[in-house]
Amino acid sequence: MGPQEFGAILQRDKTTYAIVPRTPVGLVTPEILERIAGVVRKHGIPIVKITSGQRLVLVGIKEEEIEPVWKELQLDIGRALELCLHYVQACPGTSVCRYGVQDSLGLGQELENLFYDFALPAKLKIGISGCPMTCAESQVRDIGLVGKKNGWSLYFGGNAGGRPRIGDLLAEDLGREEAIALLRRCLAYYKENAKPRERTARFVERTGIEGLRAALAG
Ligand code: SF4
Secondary structure (H helix, E strand, C coil): CCCCHHHCCCCCCCCCECCCCCCCCCCHHHHHHHHHHHHHHHHHCCEECCCCCCCEEEEEHHHHHHHHHHHHHCCCCCCCCCEEEEEEEEHHHCCCCCCCCCCCHHHHHHHHHHHCCCCCCCCEEEEEHHHCCCCCCCCHCCEEEEEEEEEEEEECCCCCCCCCEEEEEEEEECHHHHHEHHHHHHHHHHHHHHHCCCCCCHHHHHHHHHHHHHHHCC
C-alpha cells in the first residue's frame, strides 16, 4: 500500500507526510490523547496541529513510518484527500453550552457515522451548531444545521474558502430524523447532478438553488 492508501498527504518538503486521525466532532478521550502523545514522542513527529475541522493533524512523518504510526494509533483514517465527507464540526450545544437549544454533538456524531463512507463528487464539510449563534460555522459549510427552539434549520451550499458563499436555507423546524432525511436527499441530488470535483457552493451557483428546492418538493 502506498502513502495515499493510508490517507497520508505529502508535505511541501516533498519528503515527509501528514496524517489526520478520525476524531468525529472533535471529541477525544484521555486514552486517545495519551496514545497520540506516545506515538508522537516515539516517532519524533515534529508538528501536531489542531485543524479548523476539529481534528489533530500529525505532520512530518517519514514514509516508512506511516504504517507503524497508524498501527500504534489504533484510530481510523480521517478523510483528507478522498471525494467524500471529510469532517463534521460541531459546537458543544446542549451537552455543555448554556445557550444550546439542540444536541449538536449528538447529531454531529450520528451524521459522521452515517456518511463516513458515502462517495460524493467532491469533498464535503458539515457544520452543526446548537443555537443561532452558529459557532460551528454552519452557514459556510457545504451542509449546515443550526439548532433553534423548534428544531433544526438546514443550509446547503456554503463555503468559507477563497470564494466564500453563505449556504441557502432549505428548511426550518426539522426534527432530528427529518433533518437527517433531508440532508440525505440533498446529498443524493448533489451526487447525481454535480460535475466531478464540483463543491456544493459552485454547484448551486451553476445550477441554481431552485433546482434543488424543486427536487426536494417533488
Ligand atoms: S452555537 Fe450556540 S450552543 Fe453552540 S457553542 Fe455557540 S453559543 Fe453555544
